[in-house]
Amino acid sequence: MTRFLISRAAQSVLVICVVYTCTFWLLMAAPGNPFIGVKQPPPAIIHALKVRYGLNNRWHAYWAYPWRVITRGDLGPTISYANWTVLDVIRSSLPISVSLGAMALLIALWLGVGLGMLGALTRGHWPDLALTVGSLLGISVPSFVIGSILLLVFSTYWALLPSGGWGDLAQVILPAGALAVGFLAYIARLTRIGMLDEFSADYVRTARAKGVPPGRVMVGHILPNATLPVLSFLGPAAAALLTGSFVVEKIFAIPGMGEDFVNACLDKDIPLVLGIVMVYTVLLVAFNLLVDIAYVFADPRISLHG
Amino acid sequence: MVLFWVSMRRVLIIFSGLLMLIFVGGFWISGGDAVRSRAIIFCQAGQIHTLDPAGMTWMQDIRAGLALWQGLTQYNPTTLRPIPGVAKNWTLSANGRTYTFHLRRRARWSNGDPVTSANFVFAWKRMLQPATGAGYVEMFFHIAGARAYFDALAKTRGRPRPFSSVGIKTPDLHTLIVHLNAPCPYFLDLMAFPPFFPLNQQSMARFAVRNGASFSYYNLRFTRPPYLVTDGPYRLTAWKFHQYLEFKPNRYFWARSTVHCRELRIVSFSDSLSAFRAYQSGAVDVLSFVPPEFTAALLRQQQAGLRHDVHYRPVFGTYYYIVNCARAPLDNPLIRRALDLAINKKQIVDDVTRLHEKPLTVLVPPGTIPGYHSPHGLAMNVPEARRLMRRAGYPDGRGLRPLKFLTNDTDSMNMLVAQAIAQMWQRNLGVRIRIATEESKAFNQDCVQGNFDIARAGWYGDYMDPTTWLDLFVSGNPNNHSRFTNRQYDQLMERAESKADPARRLALLTDAERLLVDRYMPALPLFQYTDGLMYHAREIGGIRSNVRMITLLQYIHWKHRPHGDTYR
Numbered sequence: 001m002t003r004f005l006i007s008r009a010a011q012s013v014l015v016i017c018v019v020y021t022c023t024f025w026l027l028m029a030a031p032g033n034p035f036i037g038v039k040q041p042p043p044a045i046i047h048a049l050k051v052r053y054g055l056n057n058r059w060h061a062y063w064a065y066p067w068r069v070i071t072r073g074d075l076g077p078t079i080s081y082a083n084w085t086v087l088d089v090i091r092s093s094l095p096i097s098v099s100l101g102a103m104a105l106l107i108a109l110w111l112g113v114g115l116g117m118l119g120a121l122t123r124g125h126w127p128d129l130a131l132t133v134g135s136l137l138g139i140s141v142p143s144f145v146i147g148s149i150l151l152l153v154f155s156t157y158w159a160l161l162p163s164g165g166w167g168d169l170a171q172v173i174l175p176a177g178a179l180a181v182g183f184l185a186y187i188a189r190l191t192r193i194g195m196l197d198e199f200s201a202d203y204v205r206t207a208r209a210k211g212v213p214p215g216r217v218m219v220g221h222i223l224p225n226a227t228l229p230v231l232s233f234l235g236p237a238a239a240a241l242l243t244g245s246f247v248v249e250k251i252f253a254i255p256g257m258g259e260d261f262v263n264a265c266l267d268k269d270i271p272l273v274l275g276i277v278m279v280y281t282v283l284l285v286a287f288n289l290l291v292d293i294a295y296v297f298a299d300p301r302i303s304l305h306g
Numbered sequence: 307m308v309l310f311w312v313s314m315r316r317v318l319i320i321f322s323g324l325l326m327l328i329f330v331g332g333f334w335i336s337g338g339d340a341v342r343s344r345a346i347i348f349c350q351a352g353q354i355h356t357l358d359p360a361g362m363t364w365m366q367d368i369r370a371g372l373a374l375w376q377g378l379t380q381y382n383p384t385t386l387r388p389i390p391g392v393a394k395n396w397t398l399s400a401n402g403r404t405y406t407f408h409l410r411r412r413a414r415w416s417n418g419d420p421v422t423s424a425n426f427v428f429a430w431k432r433m434l435q436p437a438t439g440a441g442y443v444e445m446f447f448h449i450a451g452a453r454a455y456f457d458a459l460a461k462t463r464g465r466p467r468p469f470s471s472v473g474i475k476t477p478d479l480h481t482l483i484v485h486l487n488a489p490c491p492y493f494l495d496l497m498a499f500p501p502f503f504p505l506n507q508q509s510m511a512r513f514a515v516r517n518g519a520s521f522s523y524y525n526l527r528f529t530r531p532p533y534l535v536t537d538g539p540y541r542l543t544a545w546k547f548h549q550y551l552e553f554k555p556n557r558y559f560w561a562r563s564t565v566h567c568r569e570l571r572i573v574s575f576s577d578s579l580s581a582f583r584a585y586q587s588g589a590v591d592v593l594s595f596v597p598p599e600f601t602a603a604l605l606r607q608q609q610a611g612l613r614h615d616v617h618y619r620p621v622f623g624t625y626y627y628i629v630n631c632a633r634a635p636l637d638n639p640l641i642r643r644a645l646d647l648a649i650n651k652k653q654i655v656d657d658v659t660r661l662h663e664k665p666l667t668v669l670v671p672p673g674t675i676p677g678y679h680s681p682h683g684l685a686m687n688v689p690e691a692r693r694l695m696r697r698a699g700y701p702d703g704r705g706l707r708p709l710k711f712l713t714n715d716t717d718s719m720n721m722l723v724a725q726a727i728a729q730m731w732q733r734n735l736g737v738r739i740r741i742a743t744e745e746s747k748a749f750n751q752d753c754v755q756g757n758f759d760i761a762r763a764g765w766y767g768d769y770m771d772p773t774t775w776l777d778l779f780v781s782g783n784p785n786n787h788s789r790f791t792n793r794q795y796d797q798l799m800e801r802a803e804s805k806a807d808p809a810r811r812l813a814l815l816t817d818a819e820r821l822l823v824d825r826y827m828p829a830l831p832l833f834q835y836t837d838g839l840m841y842h843a844r845e846i847g848g849i850r851s852n853v854r855m856i857t858l859l860q861y862i863h864w865k866h867r868p869h870g871d872t873y874r
Binding site: 030032033034038039041042044045047049051080083084088092093094098099100102103105106110151155162163165166167169227231242249250251259263 | 317318321322325326328329330331332333335336353354355356357358361363436437438439440441442443444456457459460523525526527529530546547548549575576577580581583584587589744745746747748749750751752754764765784785
């Protein structure tokens with residue numbers, strides 16, 4: 001286990017370094033100068049700003065940012081919101097994106113597993129067919145369409161829920177729902193297929209032969225095995241959901257990290273883009289690692305020494 | 307098997323519990339406070355970029371700045387003419403070059419300190435340090451010695467000049483004397499503009515960033531509550547990044563009785579659609595813009611009497627195209643004129659933008675500056691345009707390479723207008739256009755570097771004087787993206803600058819603009835921008851309509867609150 005963890009940690013550090021390097025050089029290669037607006041300041045001002053952000057020398061900047069993170073834990077001020085540091089921005093927007101994503105994932109996980117079970121149990125009958133069609137729609141219809149439909153129905157026509165913003169529990173429901181639908185559909189499909197595969201397995205037949213009631217066979221025996229693919233899907237899904245969805249955040253006017261990221265890219269706000277990409281990378285790597293560990297607990301067939 | 311199931315169940319439950327914990331934790335950290343019903347929620351078109359007056363260039367920043375600070379002068383809310391602010395009065399020397407400002411003894415900072423001339427000198431000196439990174443530093447170059455002082459500091463080698471060489475003097479705490487290089491009729495206007503605001507150096511001292519032993523610049527954290535100290539109608543009591551800014555009246559403000567709004571929240575949304583939805587649902591009281599997607603429809607509803615909350619008007623801004631005068635074949639003024647003559651501007655505003663803006667043949671919006679007479683410019687004339695093309699050696703566009711047209715993607719309208727005009731040029735003159743769209747930062751850089759033949763441009767005047775446009779075409783101006791150089795023009799501008807008599811000065815500026823829009827066409831004017839706000843005038847008072855869309859939040863107040871005391 002220790003050896004496994006050490007090697008995975010080393011791999012994770014390598015991944016983070018590669019992502020940082022690629023992001024940095026892509027940002028440097030992208031056209032545009034973050035310090036030139038519609039009204040152009042004198043060259044001395046542009047130079048002074050470049051010096052302040054450490055961007056007057058590419059190689060220097062490349063090493064300076066990781067060094068800053070290690071020594072001060074921050075990337076310094078952002079370019080487009082000069083009163084705020086990268087850490088300030090992430091600190092204010094990450095909790096929003098993360099809590100919204102957590103709620104979306106909870107909905108997706110439990111509803112997805114539940115609906116997947118229902119589909120497997122009623123295979124070939126109308127609930128299963130409806131679920132198959134529904135999940136296909138859920139996977140293929142993009143979240144901004146679902147978000148807009150939810151808004152139209154629940155906010156505009158019925159006026160049950162607020163149209164956007166953040167700070168009130170009622171404001172979480174619609175965006176979390178919109179964000180969850182795609183993942184929910186995917187989890188439902190994975191669960192359904194997993195369960196159908198397990199139906200004919202030997203241990204299921206044994207359990208039935210022993211006289212275990214069908215309900216217990218279902219929940220106690222089949223479900224744990226059937227949801228293993230779901231578990232491996234949860235890693236990337238968690239990273240994707242927790243770091244925010246630009247589209248859903250935009251539709252529901254949620255001040256999350258997705259919007260900051262897109263704006264930072266457009267403004268060529270190099271420190272902020274680097275900061276957000278690093279947060280995303282660390283989360284993605286961490287969740288994948290967590291899922292790998294969780295797998296070991298969940299499935300004794302997977303050996304760490306194998 | 308039992309062990310196995312327990313593990314899986316445990317994994318799922320632990321995972322769900324973790325998610326629940328994350329949700330509750332994140333929500334608890336990030337949730338905003340409830341908005342009290344007495345607060346006016348003012349929605350801006352974009353997020354605040356900075357509250358450092360030295361860095362303010364965006365409209366939303368300037369609007370917030372004008373609510374938090376007050377300069378030597380302030381704007382009259384309707385005419386925008388400068389009226390006494392921190393300075394209770396002033397005198398101008400006979401040669402028009404020396405202003406003596408007398409500061410109000412009652413002027414106070416939000417921490418109770420008196421506002422003194424030293425606060426102005428401190429802020430202005432900071433503006434002139436290149437390390438401050440002040441975008442509008444050139445406005446200070448009207449002050450004698452300021453440019454030389456800045457340039458000396460900007461050079462890495464050589465001795466810096468002493469600040470005493472700059473024409474700013476403070477005989478006492480309530481007197482400020484400013485010597486100018488030349489008469490500047492709009493200097494008092496500038497005194498109301500954020501870069502000239504005073505700063506409270508005591509409250510900023512702890513944010514000084516040192517480079518070794520020497521001071522280098524101020525950490526901009528000083529602009530955040532609770533550190534920010536301002537001298538205007540409001541003080542900043544809260545600022546949640548990306549969510550809202552909360553303003554409450556500055557109880558030390560000398561004109562405290564003019565501020566009737568007890569709490570003001572500044573918000574913004576990432577897109578105009580969500581902002582409009584929030585406005586429609588009552589979550590926002592004032593929209594500082596009219597959503598472009600719906601402007602035409604909203605104006606129609608307003609005309610039909612279905613709504614009364616759209617406040618829309620022509621403003622102090624021009625939508626135009628710049629032509630790269632340094633690159634063949636457009637270095638030939640004949641072709642530039644032909645291009646202008648071949649555009650049907652009326653059709654653009656009626657059928658493309660469909661907002662019926664005022665088509666322009668000049669750059670400075672006519673009728674906006676008192677005493678300034680605009681030249682005529684060129685009316686559409688296709689036969690004349692075709693004749694000019696023949697004279698330039700490109701009859702029916704034959705032999706002319708395709709021209710690169712550059713636009714930015716900030717507004718979908720830009721592309722539509724460009725396509726319509728490209729079609730007019732193709733049809734009327736046989737000129738072929740290659741349209742390239744770029745994101746703003748790349749677009750701005752390409753404009754600076756001259757990587758275009760024709761580019762979209764828009765300019766909002768910064769002060770009520772024609773030079774806010776006409777300076778853009780002076781040789782060597784960094785914002786002269788058309789790379790237009792003309793000795794006659796430069797001389798006219800220089801002569802105008804040294805004229806103390808305002809009427810004669812404006813007459814010279816008319817002559818200068820005539821050169822641009824009748825003969826040399828470094829820019830092709832299209833139309834005057836229109837802009838507006840949305841709010842219900844029976845609920846909210848104190849918003850005065852003016853040509854620069856400077857909404858002075860100082861005067862905003864509830865007239866009648868429709869929601870009673872309910873929480874929103």
